[in-house]
Amino acid sequence: MDLKELVQMSNRYGANPEYVLAGGGNTSVKEGETLYVKCSGTQLGNITEQGFVAMDRKMLGSLMEKEYPSGDQAREAAFLADVMEARTDADKTKRPSVEALLHNLFPQKYVLHIHPAMINGLTCSVGGQEKAAALLGEEVLWIPICRPGYTLGKLCWDAMKAYREKTGKEIQVVLLQNHGIFVAGDTVEEIDCLFAGVWNTLEKAVERRPDLSPCEETAKAVETARLLAEKTGKTVGFVDAREGMRFTEAWGAWAPLEKPFTPDHIVYCGPFPLVLKRSEDVKEELEAFTGRTGLVPKVVLVEGTGAFVMGENKGDCGKAEMLLRDAMKVAVYAENFGGPLSMTEDLTEFIIHWEAESYRKKQ
Numbered sequence: 001m002d003l004k005e006l007v008q009m010s011n012r013y014g015a016n017p018e019y020v021l022a023g024g025g026n027t028s029v030k031e032g033e034t035l036y037v038k039c040s041g042t043q044l045g046n047i048t049e050q051g052f053v054a055m056d057r058k059m060l061g062s063l064m065e066k067e068y069p070s071g072d073q074a075r076e077a078a079f080l081a082d083v084m085e086a087r088t089d090a091d092k093t094k095r096p097s098v099e100a101l102l103h104n105l106f107p108q109k110y111v112l113h114i115h116p117a118m119i120n121g122l123t124c125s126v127g128g129q130e131k132a133a134a135l136l137g138e139e140v141l142w143i144p145i146c147r148p149g150y151t152l153g154k155l156c157w158d159a160m161k162a163y164r165e166k167t168g169k170e171i172q173v174v175l176l177q178n179h180g181i182f183v184a185g186d187t188v189e190e191i192d193c194l195f196a197g198v199w200n201t202l203e204k205a206v207e208r209r210p211d212l213s214p215c216e217e218t219a220k221a222v223e224t225a226r227l228l229a230e231k232t233g234k235t236v237g238f239v240d241a242r243e244g245m246r247f248t249e250a251w252g253a254w255a256p257l258e259k260p261f262t263p264d265h266i267v268y269c270g271p272f273p274l275v276l277k278r279s280e281d282v283k284e285e286l287e288a289f290t291g292r293t294g295l296v297p298k299v300v301l302v303e304g305t306g307a308f309v310m311g312e313n314k315g316d317c318g319k320a321e322m323l324l325r326d327a328m329k330v331a332v333y334a335e336n337f338g339g340p341l342s343m344t345e346d347l348t349e350f351i352i353h354w355e356a357e358s359y360r361k362k363q
């Protein structure tokens, strides 16, 4: 059964932390007029057949021809409502990702979409598009940075159509700038082969690799974590990784981490870290940060001391640490591909508001 094969493929990619973190990424399979796509709130690593939601392919396809309002909020709300309307699943509590539409754009049977740090080293690098073309050739389509939801769908639709007209073929590998990769194939083996092709090529091109091996937790780091917790009333954790020490060894060494690389980093680490010269100043600096940005930081970088995560509880800190480690990896991998390139300010603002909006809806 196709869905069974999809589950196996999802579990296999999801079990590898080099490919998938927590609930990141999604997969799908098409059976006739139905698209089965991963529900939000599930994880590829342990997803079962129940973790997929059935959707009407024709209805999803028609959304690209539809006229939507030009205002961001009105457009995205109307688009999301239409995506939800395309569900044919009996269980209406299942929610597809807004990326479901992108899965449907591929005519191939199976689709894998993930955000691996090494691949994002390329998608989040200066001149990434040229580098991708040089390394991976013309069989890989590059989608420039843009707003998620309808805008991204439309951009992919147009680019895939142009590729089809130019080459007479369907694209199978798509790189999304500051986001991740899509791989499509009529069989799982085909996806494995295409993905391995991209992966092995990048592996060979990488000279400097991130070093996230444990570093010594200095007395200074222990004392700093204690002080940050005491002064803010939050749960604080030290990020025990050599790369974390390198990014904080001098003022500004954290430059690549000062802005987000992908939407995932905004969601779990917050868009910007709090940077400190002296941990004693955390209370004043925290207030200034919130005054300036309207946000509470989840990452604190202390000059000469290390990287810390801050949250309401251990769970928050764990997620922030996982994605901060990922951001460090992306930053280091990007050095191999022309240097790190963060998300644009415009898109960062858009995601911050989009997240705040979906958070409010969940409450």
Ligand SMILES: [Zn+2]
Pocket (backbone or CB within 6 Å): 025, 099, 113, 114, 115, 179, 180
């Ligand atoms: Zn994605």
